[in-house]
Amino acid sequence: MDRPSDPALTSGLIRARASALGFDSVGITAANPPESIAFFESWIAKGYHGTMGYLARSVALRASLDSLLPGCQSVIAVGLNYNQPNPLQQGMPRLARYALGRDYHKVLRGKLKRLDNWLGSLDQSHVGRVCVDSAPVLEREFAHRAGLGWFGKNTMLIDTRRGSWFVIGLLLTTLRLEQDEPAHGGCGTCRLCVEACPTGCILFEDGRWQIDARRCVSYLTIEHRGPFDPALQEGIGDWTFGCDVCQEVCPFNQPRHHQPDRANMTTEPDFLDRRDWPPLETLAVIQPADWDSVTRGSPVRRAGIDGIRRNASVNLKRQKPD
Ligand code: SF4
Ligand code: SF4
8 A cells, every 4th residue: 555645644544444443532642751650660669559560570661662662653542432331230240341341452452453454554664562451551641642531530541521431552653643632631629539439549649649559449359369458358349350439430421421422332342242140159169160161251360260259259248248
């Protein structure tokens, strides 16, 4: 294919192609070093990453995209809505909404690889690298700079029109592209997520809102190994995998906030393809022989069989106290 003559033309074609692939949002920013690296270092120094040692080990790599893609000039950020109804069902596992369908890492990676291949056929000087929560890159900062959303107090990226129910991925490229404006917006005086957080782990320190992941239910039910600290167990509540409380209460995620023509629900078939989970009583004692077939293709695998047994047992205990 003929090579487009200018960055603006290529950027316009990329936006159209990303939309055709089903992404709900797309933006482009320059591959300048991330500005939040100092904040990230201080967050690690406080130990807020808990046992996620890979975060601490990758600080230096995150300072420059050149370590991931030599000659990287631009970052294409994409967002994919995963919102769908998720009512609590007694006796059944409660999963964060992003985990209801197929593992988003696989879904996003597949679409981004197609964008990558297409861009390579459009301009043969393109060298790309797909990043979906897998490479040492401060994804949310680049997505913010590309215009996908601004940071809420709950540290989620919020799109003023679409809310925060979306996952993000990046395509790094050696092409020089036309940039989008960073997203602008703010929470104002709202503190709903801070007050609703079941473990009080949304903190304002050093002039910035941040999460002490060691107390976050999402971290505890997915990354934490071993028994829960008794002081935190009450906060686990009904959550079997992840936690959506700080998004559920956010005004930007309420239907009234959206334009009438935007239901703000996902249309991604892989996310809508929900599986039938076994009840909590079964999950609490699930055997290795069943684990693979029950969790195949689901992000729930990340918690491991021992983690899901533990979480389901805690959920059951809450529902049926001794
Ligand atoms: S995911 Fe849950 S526990 Fe973590 S910050 Fe949000 S509300 Fe708090
Ligand atoms: S709930 Fe309120 S404070 Fe929290 S992220 Fe949403 S707008 Fe911001």
